[in-house]
Amino acid sequence: MLDLKSVNFDRVLRRYDIQMESKESPEELAARMVPKDPYLRKVVEDVVFMRSKNITENVASALKNYTPEEVIEHGLIKGMDVVGELYGRGIYYLPHVMVAAEVMDKGVKLCESQMKGARETRGKVVMHVAEGDPHDIGKNIAAVLLKSNGYTVVDMGRDVSIQDVITTVENEKPAILTGTALMTTTMSAFPKISERLRERGINIPFICAGGAVNRAFVESYPIGVFAAKAIQGPALANKTMEGYDWRRLRENWDKLTAAKE
Amino acid sequence: MLDLKSVNFDRVLRRYDIQMESKESPEELAARMVPKDPYLRKVVEDVVFMRSKNITENVASALKNYTPEEVIEHGLIKGMDVVGELYGRGIYYLPHVMVAAEVMDKGVKLCESQMKGARETRGKVVMHVAEGDPHDIGKNIAAVLLKSNGYTVVDMGRDVSIQDVITTVENEKPAILTGTALMTTTMSAFPKISERLRERGINIPFICAGGAVNRAFVESYPIGVFAAKAIQGPALANKTMEGYDWRRLRENWDKLTAAKE
């Protein structure tokens, strides 16, 4: 093998990842974002630092001073806000988000057990991967992010037929439908779904994503709204809950997704 | 420099062009296609073998035995048929076609001078390159091929505005309009031309070609008919003169152009 000692690697490649390593630590950032209150603060920190072992105890303490709704909103979901921020800034990686979301979930379950009725979530989202398409990782990530932002997710999985999608939307009456396709030969299901839903008078935003699709394609059929990254899901969902219809989501797309790319 | 003596180039590249050199000579092929009649035969051969010096004399001789129309049809255009065949088979190169067409032209001029009225050509074609586009070689080649197949060509040149195209079509009343565009940012003139012509009730086939355009694009607006190669021009034009409209040209496109690719 050639001797590589003399090589000036800088002239061949530049390690921008190392060079750009964030100077801010998760602890510093969290410190700026957590609530003052000691009980809620502990809950937030458990989520942010993924302390699966502590969460039950700390949520229980918090529940002595706050309603379950408050603990969820200002403790658990707040924690995920911090996590989202850390992920957005490139300090946290995706698995941090996933594990934090599981910690949050545990806490939410406990809160719910102490609530009178069912918890009111931000909204319901039906998700699926197109028929014949096995590529579901992107959809799974998006599902976790939506859940951890307070949405109820009905996950239909992968390789889902058009008919099943229509039936589920009719039964579940979600605020949003999502579809993922990573293949040029499976994505053609989306315009068909759009058509069948419109025939039934259903006009909810249909967020479409996945390697094969692009914005031009998704905007070529009614109700389609493109998403490039999983992290854009909550942003688009929140605006939907604020009353944006699919047309308005499209019009504001650049703005809504800009920060999240 | 490295010594290349030891190299077995066959493992790196294969000279298919040399390997496939046509065994048939132009002379052999022409011999099979020329008419028996000695006068017409000479005219055909002058065109096929590009004998610019002889053509005047031989056309003059032929005109003593045949009408000018006959000399054109069975001598000069026949000669170009043979040239087209040689080009199609890869025996002749493009410049042969160009030079042969010039020889033919010389002969046609002589015949015309002996005709009563104006010569009836196969039809009239208006040609142009899109506004802002300087790439005109493909159009020039196509023009020569159309002319040598008996069409009258009104060549508007390159960088032609939409308005000029419309005016010329209205004035010249051609059977066919053609447009060439080699740039993604000039081809958008074609749908506009299509629209403006349709507004005026003009529905002639609009043959569109050039590196930037493809069949899907050209078939996305009415009257557009795609051409991939200059040599497809006469085939499409002939069918138009037989009464095919743009829809029928499109439907039969694969067949009409297959041999000419």
Added chain:
Amino acid sequence: MAIKRYTRMEYGSPDEMVFGEARYPVSYGLGQTVGAGVVVPEINFAPRPGAEKNPESLRREYVDYITKDILDRAITLGFPTVQLENEHIFQMVNEPQRYEKPVVAGQKEMMQNYHDEYGIALSIRHTVADPRLAEEGLRVGMDKKHSYPEKCVESIEVAAENGADLLSIESTGGKEVADYAILRQDIRGWLFGIGYLGSIDMAWIWPQIVDIAKKNKVRAGGDTNCAGANTSMFMAGGYLDRDIPRTFAAVTRAIASAKTLVAWECGATGPDKDCGYEGPIVKAIAGKPTAQEGKNCQCAHADLMGNLIAQVCDLWSNESVEYHPEFGGSSVQCWLGSIGYEAALMNMAKQLKQDRLLRDLYMATDRYRSPEAFILAYDNAYKVGQAIVEYGNDIYLRSKAAGMTAARLIEEENKSGKLRLSKHEQDMLRKIITDLSALPDEEGRFQEMCLKAYKDVPLFNPKNYEL
């Protein structure tokens, strides 16, 4: 058929490996020989959206457009040899007689014509789709809803009977667990999914493929861990990506090689599938030809070892490109030009006996671009291979050894060499080493531990693996 595990290296040293040469060259197709002194470009493609509308439109897309364009361009540029790869889409495995057969037969017919007319060496790999769903059942008889396992086997037969020269599949066994583990940076779960369950699944499907190939006198090529290690690599991405750390991806790649090897242990002859970057490791072990892809597969994805990965390839691929027009022709023609010229460069280096030098240039260019590139540099790939053959008979222990060896190589080079890691990548690496060190020394105990730990993973069903 018996599975013959690899327990020793087919190469005596890393330096013996070089592109365009394998210990066991393979001949097939229309005058094609791979691994005997020439690197062959392998061009792969995806149909345009809508082409799947009906069998005739799909056939036209694959045969009249894509195959014709490829063959014309190969002649135009004077390439002496080309391999096509058709990665089957869902419709072809779902209805093999309707959708798959006309495509396979049509492509071969056209290739035969070009071979006859020009003498160009040609072959085609059919990579059938693996549509099996863990929740419905991976084995024949289990999936009452779609019969996917049956359809998968049928589609291999249809390919072999109608014109395939080389059979491949990207088998997906164990991916339901690996998918779960990757999002949690759980290396144990990943090892269980791919190294263990995946290897079990391959030992079921590959003997069938090898039999079908033999019956039809074609070749069983090989597998690849697209479902696992490529997903890691894809998610780890480049210097702007933060989805998963690249150290994790690197270790999964090493583990994946212990799985990919199973196809060859079941009797497949190679070349394996391009889109798994574990080729250098399995080639080092088995001496069979490998298909690789890198700087000229940017149409499909950007990796951090675009040159390095060419070091010991026998086929050089573009991974895949959607069919569409470009200024320079159709997309398949453009990418064929790129891979074909790169193959020509390698072949010239071979003719001039400078192939080892070019290999080293390729390797050096990316050696320190990422931890995954580093462990795939042929010297390190060889070491990972050695770790695997040391425990060759035990699919668990060899996977673990592969992962651990890769992790240690990275750790060492990061400490005292030129491989730089971000803090997070270092943390991850330490966690991986800790996690792997904590694993039992014995397959039975590992199995038991994992069946318990992952019993609630969605879609995971031990019956798919006879566990």
Added chain:
Amino acid sequence: MAIKRYTRMEYGSPDEMVFGEARYPVSYGLGQTVGAGVVVPEINFAPRPGAEKNPESLRREYVDYITKDILDRAITLGFPTVQLENEHIFQMVNEPQRYEKPVVAGQKEMMQNYHDEYGIALSIRHTVADPRLAEEGLRVGMDKKHSYPEKCVESIEVAAENGADLLSIESTGGKEVADYAILRQDIRGWLFGIGYLGSIDMAWIWPQIVDIAKKNKVRAGGDTNCAGANTSMFMAGGYLDRDIPRTFAAVTRAIASAKTLVAWECGATGPDKDCGYEGPIVKAIAGKPTAQEGKNCQCAHADLMGNLIAQVCDLWSNESVEYHPEFGGSSVQCWLGSIGYEAALMNMAKQLKQDRLLRDLYMATDRYRSPEAFILAYDNAYKVGQAIVEYGNDIYLRSKAAGMTAARLIEEENKSGKLRLSKHEQDMLRKIITDLSALPDEEGRFQEMCLKAYKDVPLFNPKNYEL
């Protein structure tokens, strides 16, 4: 400004030339130096159809989409340096203030941000469009209909004032005659069009570009004979094409180099424009850096020297690709990956002092693929260069010498070497040599002869050249 003709070679021998090094390196842009030990990838792109609808949509396409994608991918893959090239479209030269200015400024602003944030060396070449029409007049004041000559100069100024680092143009003087000649295989007409008229036209436009560059403290790069020799090459095509013979294309390439050289004689510093393959010849003469393209510009066209042409490049380009999505990202990202990795390979070879060896591998791969490749092999390119400088002060005689030298080199190698030619190509070569031999030895007589012979060529107007 005076034109300083080249009358001697800047390199003492062909072997002194190698990629990534020029006698006269050039620094410009954001930390960019070309020709001083590193090959820089140069990525070029075309907007999607419709992007030209209005100035804002065009700016968005070029800046927010294309430039951003390129810079992100460069960082993602760790490329230390990148050059962008923007080939202006008609709308930008037709209305420079409205269409051109926002694009030029927007790109530079974004590049500055990335340079500041990551330290990546960046630069941008603006190749303004040459919209002049021979029939309307090529010089300022002549074109009453569109004022194209004025607009062309204005657009150069707008580029230089708003962010261009490097100015280029593919000047089209003489093309009306060359276009006519190429379709008739008339080498004399071609020589007159490109070698003579084209050189006269360049001596008018290039001093202006050099002045504008100086005033704005940017660089005047260089020209290329896209309008002539590339059209020949494009039409000559590959082994399935029969439009014009490749011997004709080869000879036109040699002649074109005598024209392309003029930009540098007028004070431009290099690097010249990629899309002329005459780079090896002009670099041999002048020692200025050259941009080249080949196997990784298949998106734009397929040539028969994909590797060879990398031999002495300083920038490595993709020529151009339409912006659109691919599996691996946007098209510009995919092709940047390919050229960036190839540049990395060359740069590693330089670091390991194996650059001359890699150069020879590149060259050998295509040396006999076509007559044009053969005369551009660096040893032959050097010889063509010598022929040019021998008559350096006479634009006619040097063009003729270049063409004749190329033709003789091909003839000789075809007779006694490894370069094979079809019968038709041989015929053509003989005709070229005969035609060139019949030409007068003196510029005045040549001019006279041609003005007479080509007076009826459509669009040709001697006044455009002050004749």
